[in-house]
Amino acid sequence: MKKIEKLEILKNVGSSWIALGMNVSVGVFLSPYILHRLGDEAFGLWVLIFSVTGYYGLFDLGIRSSIVRYVAKYSARADHNQLNRLVNTAFFAYSAIGIICLLLTFIGTRYVDAWFHVPPNFLATARLLFLMVGISVALGFPLGVFGGILEGLQRFYFLNFSSVLATLTRALFIVIALKHGAQLLTVALITVAMPLGTGLLNAIIALRLTPVRFACSNLDRGSLRTIASYSGTTFMIIIAGRLRFKTDAMVIGTMLSAAAITYFAIASRLLDYAAEVVSSLAQIFVPMSSHSDATGDTERLKKILLAGNRACALIIFPISATLLILGKSIIATWVGMKYVPLSYPVLLVLILPQTLMLAQAASGRVLWGMARHRVLAYVVLAEGALNLILSIILVRRYGIVGDALGTAIPLAGTTILFFPQHLCHVLKIRLAVYLRQAYLLPTLLLLPLVAVLLWMRHWYFAHTYLGLGIQLAIASMVYGVGLGWAIWNQSVWAVGELGEATARPEVSVAMVESYQEARSREIMALVKALVRPLVPESMLAEREIVHRLAPAAGRIYLRLRLLDWLGVRGSNWRKLPPGIRSVIFVCFGNIMRSPMAELMLKQALGEHGVDDIAVRSAGIHALNGRQAHPWAQIAARELGLPLDHHQATLLTAEMVAQADAILVMDFQNLAELLARYPQARHRTFMLSAYAEGNQRGREIADPFFGDQDETRRCYSILQLSVQNLAISLVPTRSLRAQELAGSFGSGVSFR
Secondary structure: OOHHHHHHHHHHHHHHHHHHHHHHHHHHHHHHHHHHOOOOHHHHHHHHHHHHEEEEEEHOOOOHHHHHHHHHHHHHHHHHHHHHHHHHHHHHHHHHHHHHHHHHHHHHHHHHHHHOOOOOHHHHHHHHHHHHHHHHHHHHHHHHHHHHHHHHHOOOOOHHHHHHHHHHHHHHHHHHHHHHEEEEEHHHHHHHHHHHHHHHHHOOOOOOOOOOOHHHHHHHHHHHHHHHHHHHHHEEEHHHHHHHHHHHHHHHHHHOOOHHHHHHHHHHHHHHHHHHHHHHHHHHHHHHHHHHHOOHHHHHHHHHHHHHHHHHHHHHHHHHHHHHHHHHHHHHHHHOOOOOHHHHHHHHHHHHHHHHHHHHHHHHHHHHHOOHHHHHHHHHHHHHHHHHHHHHHHHHHHHHHHHHHHHHHHHHHHHOOOHHHHHHHHHOOOOOHHHHHHHHHHHHHHHHHHHHHHHHHHHOOOOOOHHHHHHHHHHHHHHHHHHHHHOOOOOOOOOOOOOOOOOOOOOOHHHHHHHHHHHHHHHHHHHHHHHHHOOOOOHHHHHHHHHOOOOOHHHHHHHHHHHHHOOOOOOOHHOOOOOOOOEEEEEEEOOOOHHHHHHHHHHHHHHOOOOOOOEEEEOOOOOOOEEEEEEHHHHHHHOOOOOOOEEEOOHHHHHHHHHHHEEEOOOOHHHHHHHOOHHHHEEEEEHHHHOHHOOOOOHHHOHHHHHHHHHHHHHHOOOOHHHHHHHHHOOOOOOHHHHHHHHHOOOOOOO
16 A cells, blocks of 8 residues: 555544544443443433434435545545535435434334333433434434535544544533432433534534535435435445344343343443444545545455455454453443343353454445445345344343344354355455455464463453453553564555456356356345244245235235235125025135035025025136045045035136126135136125134135145034025025024034
């Protein structure tokens, strides 16, 4: 790298680490101070409300990433007109989003107690806290434009200066307030006011550095389309990020209690501090890779990826090793020994996948800078969904450790199976070369540190800040010696031979696209393999049915299923109208359900002198001439209604036209029949509308894939349904109907 470029990186990264160090130092001492002053319930409520309102970040819609990208682009070109249009349009969009967030805050304030297990004595506090935090977040949206401008200009040190100022001011005011007996709301007011002050300071700096002027004439549809085209994919990643890392407090608060959130938050906060250290470095790779991609400098992109991930690993490896080995001492010293038994297991579960993710922090930033992050968006979105599903399932059985497992399992899968292979494919680097150049040096430097940490833990368990500080100082010196050597001989920045044959034979675009499609299929297959075991069998069965159906029938089937789930009964569930002279029973293959219903109804009507109603049966997918299923024949003989000579009949348009009433067995039959013969909609009915008890309003399931007992159960349901149907078809509802009910219902049974 050029000397000027290294200096610029050091300025931005150095100031970021100073700001982060200040933030972490304040947080390390302030968090336990607030916890012990407020108590577990109040502190848990604090974490919960901030987690919920954190979801307002979804309304960013990826706009900030667009601001960073295009401010850098237009500033480099000195295109002040485009810059003005971009910033004005983004500010207008953010202002509209802020108004929406305000409305949601006012609504959410009313229902906080309905969503979460809030102790009654904290209900009023929870509502005011939600209102306060929501308003702050809403106002922060338009102010966030100016932070994006400074990032796009790569003036991170201005952002970091305002951050340090806000952190120190916040800590000072909170300590003073708590010493004077202030409670949760006062602490929250101080906390939410600081970001607004920071936003105003960033606005002043950004407006002095750029020729941006606000006017309605600068609002531009073209700029809005430019923002939307880039931010759409980014928005998916934002949603995924919320699902991956912001749902834990909500799941625990909903399934367990607000106090349980505290134990989880202690472990996750330690990892958050580590993530912030790495992110402070990784954020600079977005504009760097964007610039290289725009100029077509692929070699520089490869070096950014390798050197960037190496630098991230050099930072996160020692931090994670320290948390892993000295984690109990750190938690005990930080917040107290009583939190160790529950918080340390959570830390153990989360630390490995988080380390793998943060060691590859440059990978995602490079993809963002290249605008090649669509596949990444799909993968992390699937990971986030799986994270939420697993957390909900496991938290019930294993508590907060189960929630941690729900986060760790899919995250480990993504970081191990997707990121390395995908980046190597995009930048055409051999996987072995990538792993060696990015992670060999950090791993070698880590080994002496691990040995020293294990030795110190064996001989002394630190439970004071002094003892822990001595251990951390010794560990830092050991690791610092190795890192200093690597910096001195320039191993940290050096990127060797990449092993990529730059003169490889060119391949056709079609072949490249085919390979990319194959990779996408492999990724989707992996996601399906991870998600499939968690999906209930009933949902998988419904999916298979929809896949088998034609598109029109599939849409009808899904609509019927949705209405059924909502408890809504359509016109097909009504009873038959008077004057019916022809009835046809319809099922799938006309070898089990519909022929039996035909025989039952013919027998019932014939015994009581009703001979002017034509009854027949057919199958939507029947094979003409096929015999009844063996199980159906056995069950029919037990009822005295043999199906031995039955031959299946395929349903035809002529049959549908001639029937006054078409009676189907399940939603699949109904959906296919309505899709093929929409004109018969008002003459099509569900037979189970005549069932009794719990079976009424439900489908008469196909016993084809069951066994003999399931066939018997199906025919028992048919008995009662056809019995009630026959009663409705008998012209005289007096003695004859009563006799029919008595003879048909009580005299027939399975042996």
